[in-house]
Amino acid sequence: MKVLFMGTPEIAATILDAIINSEHEVVGVVTQEDKPKGRGKNLCAPPVKELALSHGIEVFQPHIIKEESAIQRLRDFNADIFVVAAYGKILSKEILDIPKYGCINAHASLLPKYRGAAPIQWAIIDGEKLTGVTIMQMDEGLDTGDMLFKDAVEIADDDTADTLYDKLSVCGANLILEALKRIESGDIHPIKQDDSQATYAKMLDKTLGRINFNKPAVEIERLVRGLNSWPGTYTYINDKSLKIWKCALTDIRSNGEPGTIHSADNGRLFVNTLDNALELLEVQLEGKKRMDVKSFMLGYKVEAGLKLL
Numbered sequence: 001m002k003v004l005f006m007g008t009p010e011i012a013a014t015i016l017d018a019i020i021n022s023e024h025e026v027v028g029v030v031t032q033e034d035k036p037k038g039r040g041k042n043l044c045a046p047p048v049k050e051l052a053l054s055h056g057i058e059v060f061q062p063h064i065i066k067e068e069s070a071i072q073r074l075r076d077f078n079a080d081i082f083v084v085a086a087y088g089k090i091l092s093k094e095i096l097d098i099p100k101y102g103c104i105n106a107h108a109s110l111l112p113k114y115r116g117a118a119p120i121q122w123a124i125i126d127g128e129k130l131t132g133v134t135i136m137q138m139d140e141g142l143d144t145g146d147m148l149f150k151d152a153v154e155i156a157d158d159d160t161a162d163t164l165y166d167k168l169s170v171c172g173a174n175l176i177l178e179a180l181k182r183i184e185s186g187d188i189h190p191i192k193q194d195d196s197q198a199t200y201a202k203m204l205d206k207t208l209g210r211i212n213f214n215k216p217a218v219e220i221e222r223l224v225r226g227l228n229s230w231p232g233t234y235t236y237i238n239d240k241s242l243k244i245w246k247c248a249l250t251d252i253r254s255n256g257e258p259g260t261i262h263s264a265d266n267g268r269l270f271v272n273t274l275d276n277a278l279e280l281l282e283v284q285l286e287g288k289k290r291m292d293v294k295s296f297m298l299g300y301k302v303e304a305g306l307k308l309l
Contacts (some may be wrong), residue, residue, distance in 0.1 A: 001184050004029040004079035004099070005048070012085040013047040014169035015106055015176050019083065022177055028058045028077045030065070030127075032088055066092050074098055081183065083176060084138065088117075093140050101183055103138040106172040108165075110134060110150055112198035115143035120168060121161045124202040124226035127218070129155055131164070133172040135179045137190055144198075146190035148183075149175050160228040209233040211244065213259035213308065219271040221249050236309040237285075242308070243289055245282035252277040259309065264302040267294030271308060274309055 109119035254272035
């Protein structure tokens, strides 16, 4: 089939790469506009664009995809099907109706759970043991279309959003290829979602990363993993921000007010929470590089009782 691919981040690039290396023809790629990154605010191309250009595939980056000129451009690709994976923009009914086989989407959750923008992160934060990828036939709703295929992926106790992204991208790539094969042959059996079981994975922002030590240690540890590497979790030490990259649960009971340092000895740092002490393993002080806690403590004096805010 002739495929028009729509996606933006690395997880989408993995799926695109699988389609490029299959028997299907990628006639074009639609992705979000280049965005400024880093301290220099230089424009950076999305991973999907970089991959497409490396294979000589035409790339379209509309500012507003619902504009008539953009819609006409989509028609001009003359694709049999649109494959969507983490594109990041809502498609109108007019767009969904363009291709012969409609639009299918690879969504990184076991729908109807975790509809929305950040299913991978929220699955970790909420303590789920299982997630996966659902291939659905897109409709006008937010991840509400009929389900075509699903595959489950276990969430390991040490998974971060980044490591889970990697697992789900491979799963999504395999499922998309199966979906294209069976859609082309007519061997599909759509299943409607049970809306009563739906949950919503709201969009992430940096304010979510402020650690509240008045919560149980397990909730804080999941937040750290779920928001790694973006937007990240942080607290403040002596009025300087301290990003927490990695931490670990312990059986040590808290011995003071949540947020105070439980102990800081022999290169190990423990913080009181609502229940047990949480061990900090990798941190990044404002203006400094990411480092293990032992290295951090060599250059920064930390004592028991100091309050993290």
